[in-house]
Amino acid sequence: MTALLNLHGLTKAYPGVIANDDVSFDIDKAEIHALLGENGAGKSTLVKMIYGLVKPDAGTMTLNGKPFAPHEPRAARAAGIAMVFQHFSLFDALTVAENVALGMEDAGPLRDLSNRIEEVSNRYGLPLSPASRVGDLSAGERQRVEIIRCLLQDPQLLIMDEPTSVLTPQEVEILFETLRALKEDGRSILYISHKLEEIRALCDAATILRHGQVVGSCIPRDTTARAMAEMMVGAAFETPETRPQGSGEVLLDIQSLSLPATSQFGTPLRDVSLTLHAGEIIGIGGVAGNGQDELLAALSGETRSDAAAITLDGQPIGRLGPTGRRALGLSAAPEERLGHAAAPDMSLTENAALTGHVREKLARRGFIDWRRARDFAERVITAFDVRTPGASSAARSLSGGNLQKFVIGREVLQRPRVLVVNQPTWGVDAAAAAAIRQALIDLAADGAGVIVISQDLDELMEISHRFGALNGGRLSPLRPAAGLTLEEVGLMLGGAHDMEVAHV
Amino acid sequence: MNFGAIDPVLLIASLMVAATPLIFAAIGELVVEKAGVLNLGVEGMMIVGAISGFIIAVETGSPMLGLLFAAIGGALLSLLFAILTQLALATQVPSGLALTLMGLGISSLMGQDYVGVKPPTMARLDIPVLSDLPVVGPILYSHDPALYLGLVLVACVWWFLNRSRAGLTLRAVGENAEAAFALGYKVVRIRVLAILFGGACAGVGGAYISLVRVPQWTEGMTAGIGWIALALVVFASWKPGRAMIGAYLFGGVTVLQLNLQAAGLAIPVEYLSMSPYIITILVLVFLSADRSSAPGSLGRIFHASR
Numbered sequence: 064m065t066a067l068l069n070l071h072g073l074t075k076a077y078p079g080v081i082a083n084d085d086v087s088f089d090i091d092k093a094e095i096h097a098l099l100g101e102n103g104a105g106k107s108t109l110v111k112m113i114y115g116l117v118k119p120d121a122g123t124m125t126l127n128g129k130p131f132a133p134h135e136p137r138a139a140r141a142a143g144i145a146m147v148f149q150h151f152s153l154f155d156a157l158t159v160a161e162n163v164a165l166g167m168e169d170a171g172p173l174r175d176l177s178n179r180i181e182e183v184s185n186r187y188g189l190p191l192s193p194a195s196r197v198g199d200l201s202a203g204e205r206q207r208v209e210i211i212r213c214l215l216q217d218p219q220l221l222i223m224d225e226p227t228s229v230l231t232p233q234e235v236e237i238l239f240e241t242l243r244a245l246k247e248d249g250r251s252i253l254y255i256s257h258k259l260e261e262i263r264a265l266c267d268a269a270t271i272l273r274h275g276q277v278v279g280s281c282i283p284r285d286t287t288a289r290a291m292a293e294m295m296v297g298a299a300f301e302t303p304e305t306r307p308q309g310s311g312e313v314l315l316d317i318q319s320l321s322l323p324a325t326s327q328f329g330t331p332l333r334d335v336s337l338t339l340h341a342g343e344i345i346g347i348g349g350v351a352g353n354g355q356d357e358l359l360a361a362l363s364g365e366t367r368s369d370a371a372a373i374t375l376d377g378q379p380i381g382r383l384g385p386t387g388r389r390a391l392g393l394s395a396a397p398e399e400r401l402g403h404a405a406a407p408d409m410s411l412t413e414n415a416a417l418t419g420h421v422r423e424k425l426a427r428r429g430f431i432d433w434r435r436a437r438d439f440a441e442r443v444i445t446a447f448d449v450r451t452p453g454a455s456s457a458a459r460s461l462s463g464g465n466l467q468k469f470v471i472g473r474e475v476l477q478r479p480r481v482l483v484v485n486q487p488t489w490g491v492d493a494a495a496a497a498a499i500r501q502a503l504i505d506l507a508a509d510g511a512g513v514i515v516i517s518q519d520l521d522e523l524m525e526i527s528h529r530f531g532a533l534n535g536g537r538l539s540p541l542r543p544a545a546g547l548t549l550e551e552v553g554l555m556l557g558g559a560h561d562m563e564v565a566h567v
Numbered sequence: 568m569n570f571g572a573i574d575p576v577l578l579i580a581s582l583m584v585a586a587t588p589l590i591f592a593a594i595g596e597l598v599v600e601k602a603g604v605l606n607l608g609v610e611g612m613m614i615v616g617a618i619s620g621f622i623i624a625v626e627t628g629s630p631m632l633g634l635l636f637a638a639i640g641g642a643l644l645s646l647l648f649a650i651l652t653q654l655a656l657a658t659q660v661p662s663g664l665a666l667t668l669m670g671l672g673i674s675s676l677m678g679q680d681y682v683g684v685k686p687p688t689m690a691r692l693d694i695p696v697l698s699d700l701p702v703v704g705p706i707l708y709s710h711d712p713a714l715y716l717g718l719v720l721v722a723c724v725w726w727f728l729n730r731s732r733a734g735l736t737l738r739a740v741g742e743n744a745e746a747a748f749a750l751g752y753k754v755v756r757i758r759v760l761a762i763l764f765g766g767a768c769a770g771v772g773g774a775y776i777s778l779v780r781v782p783q784w785t786e787g788m789t790a791g792i793g794w795i796a797l798a799l800v801v802f803a804s805w806k807p808g809r810a811m812i813g814a815y816l817f818g819g820v821t822v823l824q825l826n827l828q829a830a831g832l833a834i835p836v837e838y839l840s841m842s843p844y845i846i847t848i849l850v851l852v853f854l855s856a857d858r859s860s861a862p863g864s865l866g867r868i869f870h871a872s873r
Contacts, residue, residue, distance in 0.1 A: 116749070136751030152749050154742040156863060157735075164732070165739050166750050 067092045067251045068113070068131070068220055073122035075108050082108035084275040086122070090220065095242060095252045097262045097283060100272035101295055101492035106255050109272070110222055113253075114146050115139035127219075140168060145213030146222040152209065155198030159208050162197055166212040176215075183214050187241045202351045203234040210241065221245065222253045227261060231350055232520070232553040239265055257295070257493070258521075259288035273297055296493055311341025313377075314512040315393070315481045320372045322361055330354040330536040332361060337531070337538060339481060339512040344503065346527025346544060347516045349556055354536040355516050356398065359485045362514070363395030364388045375481065389421045392480030396470050398489065398516075400463065404470040407459040411451065414458050415440035415473055422477040439476070447472035448498065464495040475502050482506060485516040500526050520552060532556045573826045578819075580705045583714060584780055586818030588613070588772040588789075590717045592796035593803070593810045594724050595768025600800055601728060602761035603741035603864035607663025608648055609769050610793025611670020616641040616770025617777040618674040621686055621784045630689040630778050634713055634771055641770020642763045644670055649762040652868070653755045659866050667793070675786045686782050689713065713775055718811075720768070725807040737761060741862035744869040754869050769793065795844070802851030804860045809851075817847040 066089040073086040083105045090096045100106045111117040113124065115133030124131040126142055133139035136146075153162055160177045177193035184191045189207040197205060206226060213221055223242075227235045242252055242265065254266055262269060263283045271279045271294045279294045315338070322332040332354050339345055349355060360366040362373070364385035373381045375393050385395070397403045405414045416436040420426040425436045440454040447468040451461055458466060467487065474482055487503065488496035504526055507513045516533075517523050523530055523544070530544040532555040539555045592609050599606050619640030624633025648666050651657040689711040692698065698708040728734040740747045740757050748754045776792070777784055795817060803809035820843040828839050 115751070136749075140751075148746075148749060152746040154739050154746060154863075156742050156860065157739065161735055161739075164735060165747070165752075 069125040088270045093249045095266045097266035097269035098255045104272040105275035143219035145218035147209045160193040163212045220251045224255045231556040315339040316374045333536045335538045344507045344513045344527045346523030346530045349533035353533045362483045394474040394479035395483040398485040405458040410455045412437045412440040412454045443472040464491040481512045483514045582819040582822045586814040587717045588775045589814040591772030592769045593799045595765035599765035601741045605866040608666025611667035612641040612769035613773030613789045613793045614674040615670045617773035618678045620774025621777040637770040637774030638767035642766040645766025649759040681784045721811045744864045
């Protein structure tokens with residue numbers, strides 16, 4: 064086989080950090096090539112160089128035997144390279160056809176384009192209606208928009224950045240079928256992920272990055288997931304240790320909670336009921352945009368409901384705000400770290416005081432006790448191994464994983480009776496994710512109740528005692544997580560309904 | 568009271584004149600906001616356009632040349648806003664407010680020698696037969712060219728935003744600047760161009776006041792039209808057609824209440840004077856039930872590194 068794209072000695076440094084250091088490898092024709100690495104290993108920078116968004120400081124690329132140095136994405140697309148982004152590349156308010164047109168050099172009239180979209184989407188089993196508004200689509204459908212946008216340009220190399228993180232197991236299967244069909248057509252795929260089992264099922268070759276350097280390559284089919292994970296991390300790491308569920312008293316009780324959507328493209332909650340016991344972890348799965356944000360807001364107190372719809376220790380709390388609920392022992396950590404869970408430009412001490420002032424008594428008569436606040440922030444930093452110069456650093460300056468450890472640690476150390484977290488390990492590297500999961504397990508073992516909302520099914524299966532799925536704002540009945548098969552989980556997520564033809 | 572003195576034909580003809588400055592300013596700002604930029608400096612760009620156009624028209628004797636330089640004047644002032652917000656990454660709201668204050672100051676400085684001067688009048692369209700038709704003639708065929716230019720501009724902007732490729736790109740930049748950048752569009756360049764277009768439109772709108780509507784120069788003569796234009800864009804849900812309807816409504820009520828004042832209606836003048844603002848806003852609030860269409864990135868600073 065011949066190489067389609069050859070990378071040689073690619074190096075890119077940013078102030079204070081070398082994102083890519085002398086990276087070299089080949090991607091063959093008609094090959095699905097995995098790029099593996101933790102967050103911050105330099106995967107995104109590398110991909111951005113191939114796609115022309117970032118210029119390498121040194122090194123060369125060769126495409127089909129010819130030198131390749133795209134100075135902008137347009138040039139990369141013209142050379143036959145297309146990219147499906149992990150996020151931010153769709154426009155909610157525009158239609159499918161308009162979104163596709165924006166990613167193409169020569170889109171032509173929208174009417175012709177719509178026909179071509181339907182043709183390609185049927186050929187690869189990705190049903191889509193060109194006239195629907197992207198904001199109304201499910202995550203799986205949105206991804207189809209991106210894939211079709213790429214396919215219409217007849218690419219030789221398709222780059223996919225974490226494509227399955229928002230999909231149901233059934234949708235993942237559809238995607239893999241599509242990717243294999245593309246490979247049959249002679250196209251190559253650069254597949255970025257840290258879901259190792261997927262890579263083993265799909266990819267022909269893998270290159271592993273750590274701290275910006277290539278640390279190894281392997282044939283995923285012949286390598287165990289654990290071996291690949293250890294190459295990524297550079298060391299063995301501990302898998303969280305689960306503890307048996309305590310059969311405690313009822314802590315939190317939600318009865319028939321219905322709430323309207325909080326934003327234009329949000330999902331209303333419909334008749335959600337759930338009972339959380341002391342010592343229990345409830346995992347709530349579901350494809351993004353099925354009511355996760357709304358459920359978290361309803362529990363944290365950002366959205367108020369009928370007083371009796373939510374009770375904590377038998378006390379109605381539906382009309383209390385976040386501070387009132389924290390005082391009673393119900394804490395929450397939302398998904399968006401910067402801007403929701405933490406104020407980006409404020410220091411860690413200030414961020415610690417923002418949620419900790421009630422339970423940690425950091426404020427007296429309306430004045431903040433800065434020394435206690437600082438002590439509290441430092442306790443979080445030490446207990447959760449947050450890598451930062453100190454408590455006076457701005458939240459923005461922390462890497463995603465470190466900030467997530469801080470945000471979760473801040474709530475855990477307040478010893479809440481009930482903790483609700485949304486996507487606790489999203490975009491967090493394997494070692495930090497394991498630490499966060501362990502902290503949640505320990506919290507439950509000490510008698511608190513924990514609700515974990517996540518799109519990472521492996522994570523939910525690993526730590527939760529009972530599992531439920533959100534679909535269109537409804538919560539499925541909870542079932543014991545032990546013994547659930549992937550198929551059953553997929554059906555609970557409502558994966559099947561997404562396979563029908565998209566909304567017309 | 569003498570309502571008989573109000574001639575409906577003249578009323579309609581003059582409401583079109585009253586609405587034109589607002590159409591120019593609002594349509595320009597609409598394009599700017601569609602690109603995701605909130606420029607609160609409309610009032611300042613209008614007044615600078617008003618005096619630039621006035622000076623050039625008086626000195627050269629050509630009102631059309633005046634309009635051209637009004638556009639240049641407005642665009643120049645907006646260039647300052649573009650540099651501040653797109654290159655220096657200043658926050659848009661205070662930058663826009665500063666632009667308004669600065670524009671008011673610059674214009675009074677520029678206009679010191681022009682108070683009381685009479686500008687050359689703009690030739691009116693005079694089509695034989697058509698302009699002489701009863702009713703239709705005065706309403707449709709006997710205005711100055713700038714008024715028609717305003718109507719053409721609304722149609723062009725509508726076509727540009729909804730039908731052209733470049734318009735789609737502009738909307739994409741306003742909707743999600745990060746995504747547009749990731750696709751390789753030049754966010755800053757597109758926004759700067761939109762800001763300059765908005766400045767030029769506001770300038771022409773201002774000059775229409777000083778050259779046609781009230782042919783003279785007085786300090787602060789735009790008298791809040793820029794602010795009305797800003798409100799109009801929001802209540803028109805960022806749709807060019809609705810912005811035009813809103814402008815006509817505002818112009819209509821303004822002219823009508825002036826006529827009612829002249830006719831001696833027994834309502835205090837203050838109430839009549841505030842009526843255009845109240846009625847326009849009320850009607851547009853009812854029209855804008857789907858206010859959801861605000862551009863997603865409106866007012867947010869974009870920097871490629873974030």
